[in-house]
Amino acid sequence: MPHSAIVKDNVAVITGGASGIGLAAALAFARAGLKVCIADVDQARLAEAATKLSSVTPATHVMTFAVDVSKAESVTELERAVRERFGGTDILMNNAGIQPGSTLFGEPDNWQRIIGVNMWGIINGSRIFAPGMIARGRRGLIINTGSKQGITTPPGDPAYNVSKAGVKAFTEALQHGRTEKPAGAWTAEQTVDFMLARLEAGDFYILCPDNDVPRALDEKRMLWAAGDIVENRPPLSRWHPDYADAFAKFVKGE
Template sequence: MQSVIQPQKTALITGAASGVGYAIAKLCRSKGMHLLLLDIDHENLAKTKAALAELNSSLITEAFVLDVADAALWKETTRQIADIVQDIDLVVLNAGKGYKPQGTDTGRLKPWLDGNYWEKTFNTNVRGPLNGLEALLPVLTASKNKAPKSIVITGSKQGITNPPGAGNPAYNASKAAIKNLTEHLAFDLRSDPATENISAHLLIPGWTWTGLMGNVGPTDEAEVKKPSGAWYPSQVAEELAKGLETGAFYIVCPDGETDPALDQARMKWGSEDVVEGRPALSRWEKNWKNRAEEAIQADARTRRA
């Protein structure tokens, strides 16, 4: 399937008002695409719409304030979109958020004592994309235009390597769920002749300086101060474009500190905890940590050779 990032095609992007979502929208606009921008942040969404419309006023640029966790609002927004465009060629379900557990406990049990922390995380990071699929899949499948269409869902390496941390369990688990459900979606789409023109892809950013880390709003990256090892959101957008061009399902982005070989070695070690019967998250377990690091670095060196 050819990439859907082409002139006069239409992209719908959630979390479009900053970070990776804005970068993807900007890349799509540079390729001559119409844009449907969705975000809960109405102020930055308005700025995003204005900035992208200014790049090419002849193309459609529409913005919709949306909480992705609101299934009814998703359906209403989809009805509004149907009055504006006939087809959606690229869907990027990118909106996501990390929350911190609340409470007086400061130890490892803190996340497990705050049910609201889990609920908020899963409502945004898992129910959000599922709500989007429920609203948009009927639009994509009903289209008489059987040209290629793509659905991209933003995951995270944390959903694969699962690093422990006081605020990480719910976020990691939500992104692990995203990996799982996107794999199923891709299989189901390609297994049905009626939907084989629709591909699904899992975007897996590395360390990226996004709104989750303070890079909020539609920013000029030349003015953004970030750690030297982090990627700009535009680099993730470019990696996505390459992945769609080659038809990749897992679009794994490196960053300034972690190359593909190290990513692969870390992912392999984590998956082998099950096969080898090691302790859960052995990479960080005190009796395994040094052995894990030595093995991972050796594996990475082999992969680079």
């Protein structure tokens, strides 16, 4: 059964929509009867993609827009243009992404561009589009295109891995909605003392405890968080009421 936002005459906006996954998604939404805006930095590809979309849906249901998702003002212009043309947005697919390659000590401009498009593009899109989507008062959907490389972080392309790890963390926070930060952190002095001791011991991963949580519990929480992905639970599920009992049993080793 399709998501409740994927219905005829709803509006879908896809960044990076002129090719690849973005264009494939745009075609699928168009076939489902949605009005579609494809946004991309490449004007020539946008024109080609619009022609393809017009073969499966009326041209009046197709919109193109040149955008640089790394720039908030450009994304703001996109949101305004979609609102003026179609009345608002029901589905936002933050899909724009680049992978030109990177090295640990490569040019900073390359790092900034990768993180600007891959991570800030998703943050910009979500922050700028979500308020209007909520104001529409109907079911909406934000889809953020990530990568397994943001989870498994294989060597060889560190900037891309960093950007996609940021996408994972941001999207989990976006879905969960919690904004308050738990209390109980150590003082700066306690943290540094612990860090120096663990460096002397040769640790690479320094897992600092705090006034509330011992290391053993932090380890359980990390294993549970990995299980959210492997077992397809909701993100941050240990805060989810449907999983509270299961997490408690997990911590106890049951």
